[in-house]
Amino acid sequence: MPSETTRKEWLKKAEQLYREVESLSGLEQAEAAKLKLDAIADKNERSGVEMLVWYWLGHGKEPVSSLEWLTTNRILAATFVAVFLIGWVELGVSLIWSGTAGLFTIVLVKFVFRLFDRGFMFRRLFMACVSSGLILIVPAQFAFAFETPFGPVSWGGAPGSALVWIWTMCTILTFCGAAWEHYVSDRM
Amino acid sequence: MMFRRRQNADWENRLDTEVGKLRNAETYREVTLNRIKDLVRAPSEAELIRALAKRVSEGKLRVVYRVVSPSTKASLATFKSPLEVPETMLDESTGEEIDIDRYRHVEPVYVSEVVGAK
Numbered sequence: 001m002p003s004e005t006t007r008k009e010w011l012k013k014a015e016q017l018y019r020e021v022e023s024l025s026g027l028e029q030a031e032a033a034k035l036k037l038d039a040i041a042d043k044n045e046r047s048g049v050e051m052l053v054w055y056w057l058g059h060g061k062e063p064v065s066s067l068e069w070l071t072t073n074r075i076l077a078a079t080f081v082a083v084f085l086i087g088w089v090e091l092g093v094s095l096i097w098s099g100t101a102g103l104f105t106i107v108l109v110k111f112v113f114r115l116f117d118r119g120f121m122f123r124r125l126f127m128a129c130v131s132s133g134l135i136l137i138v139p140a141q142f143a144f145a146f147e148t149p150f151g152p153v154s155w156g157g158a159p160g161s162a163l164v165w166i167w168t169m170c171t172i173l174t175f176c177g178a179a180w181e182h183y184v185s186d187r188m
Numbered sequence: 189m190m191f192r193r194r195q196n197a198d199w200e201n202r203l204d205t206e207v208g209k210l211r212n213a214e215t216y217r218e219v220t221l222n223r224i225k226d227l228v229r230a231p232s233e234a235e236l237i238r239a240l241a242k243r244v245s246e247g248k249l250r251v252v253y254r255v256v257s258p259s260t261k262a263s264l265a266t267f268k269s270p271l272e273v274p275e276t277m278l279d280e281s282t283g284e285e286i287d288i289d290r291y292r293h294v295e296p297v298y299v300s301e302v303v304g305a306k
Contacts, residue, residue: 010245011238030271030290037271048245051296054253054270055237058291062234 010045014052018061021053029057072113076106115177119184122177129171137167199230203239207249213300220254221296240298254297255288257281270294 021033033053040046080102087098115121137159145154206227210217219227221240230236243249255264255273262281267273273294279286288294 007242007245010242014241027275034269034271044247045245047251048241048243050269050271051244051251052237052241054291054296055241059233 010048011052013040013045014049014056015061017049018053018056022057033057072110075113076109079109080106119177119181122174122181126171126174126178129167129174133167133171137164199228199236200239203228203230203236203243207243207298210250210298210300211248215300217300219298221298224298240296250299250301251296252299253294255294258286258289258293266297267294270296 017033017036020036021029024032033050037046037050037053040049083105084098084102087093087101088095091098093101115125140156140159143154143156143158145152147153203224206219206224210219224240225233225236228236230239240249240251244251253267253270253273255267255277256262257264257279259279260281262279264277264279264281270290273288273290275288276285277288278284
């Protein structure tokens with residue numbers, strides 16, 4: 001099943017094609033549109049884009065939302081520039097390390113965007129957090145310690161508070177993500 | 189938008205039902221855009237067209253374009269692409285050669301299989 005990103009790509013292609021041919025007229029418009037549509041290899045995608053463009057040319061296109069310029073790629077580019085400049089200008093880190101930090105950050109941000117795009121991943125991460133917490137923490141509660149002729153033997157005990165905090169934060173964050181996904185997908 | 193609620197509204201469920209009927213039809217079946225509008229009752233035609241285009245792009249729905257006589261509303265020809273529609277055609281219902289407006293005299297028809305479209 002195509003992702004939201006793929007669907008947006010179809011819409012973007014249709015909008016671009018519409019902008020390119022809307023000023024033309026008659027046969028010239030049809031020829032130009034046909035030429036652009038021939039570049040789309042997938043016949044279903046071509047048919048969908050063609051239908052949208054044909055409709056918009058005949059009935060006019062609804063106005064574009066002012067927030068549509070805020071695309072994923074632009075957010076990623078701005079993130080890279082911001083991290084790079086903070087590293088280079090403010091912290092005085094070298095060009096190479098600032099660039100690396102910028103790239104690393106946009107990979108992380110891109111990953112978060114992918115999670116939003118495939119929202120169900122939050123549910124899986126939440127389940128993974130709960131499971132890992134149970135696996136790591138519960139068996140450790142069966143703590144024992146005793147001396148043997150070969151030295152002390154011990155198992156478990158309370159986990160370090162840093163570990164518990166990280167686990168708690170991950171669980172809360174992934175739970176919020178899962179709840180958000182539940183809400184936007186109207187699963188209630 | 190990424191954070192907007194992706195509510196699958198009732199009209200989209202009705203649209204999916206109609207798309208399902210077309211996909212699972214054992215014999216040839218077709219629905220015009222106007223008929224879909226009546227059946228689905230989408231909030232706007234623009235939104236309905238976007239939803240239909242999405243399903244066409246996903247390969248769930250097939251569309252052909254029918255040239256309709258401006259005077260008698262009779263079907264004159266069917267094309268796989270609206271861009272293939274010629275500028276003039278013989279209107280067999282009146283016997284006259286007529287100018288075809290690619291937007292006003294053409295209607296999309298959603299079909300279970302593409303048969304006889306040029």
